[in-house]
Amino acid sequence: MNMNPFNFRRGQSTILTRPPPDPKKIFARITPNNHHAIAHFNDLINRMQHGGYRTQQEYVDIHRQKVPLGVALAYTNDNSYAEYSHGEMPELASTVWRGDFVFHLQQPLKKPRYKWCIGRIAGDEKGDSQTSEAEILLWDKSYAKHQGQLAASLYFDRKTGILTVQSRCEENSYSVVLDGRDISYGTRFLNQGRHTFRFGRCSYVFEYQILRNPAFNEVEYLHDKIRFFYEKLHLPPPVPTTSPSPGMGYPNVGRWRIHGLVARGSSGVVKSASRSLPMQCAAAKMIVRRSGPSAQHIAEEVLISMHVRSLLRNKFCPYIMRFREVHYARKSVIWDGKWPEEVHLIYSPLCNMSLRKIIHEGGFSYDSRIGILHDVLCGLKWLHSNDLVHRDIKPENIGIELYLELKAVILDFGFLCKAHGQPLPPQPFKIGTPQYLAPEMQQVPYCEKVDIWAAGLVAYKLLISSEVPWQLCDGNPWHEDRDWVKRYEVFNNVWNSLADYRSSDIHVLISQMLTFDPGDRISAADACRHACFDFEDKSESERGQRKRKGSEAENPRRKGRIQRR
Secondary structure (H helix, E strand, C coil): CCCCCCCCCCCCCCCCCCCCCCCCCEEEEEEECCCHHHHHHHHHHHHHHHCCCHHHHEEECCCCCEEEHHHHHHHHCCCCCCCCCCCCHHHHCCEEEEEEEEEECCCCCCCCCCCCCEEEECCCCCCHHCCCCCCCECCCHHHHCCCCCCCCCECCCCCCEEEEEEEEEECCCCCCCCCCCECCEEEEECCEEEEEEEEECEEEEEEEEHHHCCCCCCHHHHHEEEEEHHHHHCCCCCCCCCCCCCCCCCCCEECCEEEEEECCCCCCEEEEEECCEEEEEEEEEEEEEEEEEHHHHHHHHHHHHHHHHHHHHCCCCCCCCEEEEEEEEEEECCCCCCEEEEEEEEEECCCCHHHHHHHHHHCHHHHHHHHHHHHHHHHHHHHHCCCEEECCHHHHEEEEECCCCCCCEEEECCCCEEEECCCCCCCCCCCHHHHHHCCCCCCCEEEHHHHHHHHHHHHHHHHHHCCCCCCCCCCCCCCCCCHHCCCHHHHHHHHHHHHHCCCCHHHHHHHHCCCCCCCHHHHHHHHHHHHHHCCCCHHHHHHCCCCCCCCHHHHHHHCCCCCCC
């Protein structure tokens, strides 16, 4: 006799008309974890067996047959019945259905938000209108009778792709508890491999399938999620380093949960990070203090980052990354000099990609690229107006945000410094990236115009060609060797061809940014006002805080951002 009333890979269905979900597609499960939740799940399955809750059948997966309640409790953390025998407590011998509430991307979620709505079981046998909008029924009928509004949902965060729980119940009612914390009216990331929930009296375990099911295909799931974002949410892909299912090995740094690798540099690595209270995402730069010079370099970066943060509080610029906090592995600002120590610097925003990916892989329209360059120049204008010189502008240090609008952000303060109104002394082979160094930077005292030169190279790669003709070597092309004259001749020919365009063309702006003499090189403020930037003139703060519109036509800079060149 088939004890399973549904066709969930185990028998013939008597109720369910939809095909069962592929177990490889289920990316998360919620499992009953106390006797109230087990009884509630059993009640729900019995009602489905009698024709109720047809919509919710898509969201449950039951085991092959009923088991005694005592056996079901043995799989949970509920020890309240552990000391009793079936003779002392006969209800432990009663049989119940075991199973899970499941999540996969083929489920028929309702427009326009595409959330998994959480509701309660009704008092009648077939369900009522109060549950018609809810896919996952986690509150039992006894608890729901004595409470006010019970509303919660699970959805993907639009920027990070992290599954998120949102509750809109009465505050401080303990209607929803996540990992021991009341979130009856709140929103939290599910950014760990495993979480515990309480919905009223019912306790559950939430677990990502990457930890539970060896057959789960994470790569295929990520492809499905990107398609889900495009086709259902009409959004670009989420940040690729936070979108995968979080594993149990993800470490914590303070209140931050560390995710995947974003970038790797000469001084350290950058990983994505998230936290649930308050709900934020960020970039975590990890550097190791292993010597006196490295400790000094980290201290200087922390100080200049804090200085920039204070300036941003007075005059905000959306094109400059913001420093949030620093964490020392041994909890001391001063390095003890005994053995290496990890230091994490937390910055925001967490960008979707770097400009390097756009240059080498394409994917944005010409107008969008012009807008990216304007953002970079606005960021440099803000830095230079505050007497700051970045000294390491390059595609890898320019992040791209896609969620609310297409926006470029200047990253990495590793070589950022205050000029104090004076030229900066040359430091050969110590500052910047060789290919992006201005001709004067390693020869004579220099000023903020070295950033304009580097931005000109970025603009050339972004808008003209990904290969710079005069960069015929891996190091600084202006290093005086036997090929220096040859490289300069190539540069001069390219520069003249750029300058021959009409004055309003982007080629002319690039030539002005790549002027060999820093005294004649255009400033960031003048570059921002160049005639090639013909889109509607708005202040930096207005452009930075602009919200995403409902269509591409309402926001021209978003238009065509995924088009190939």
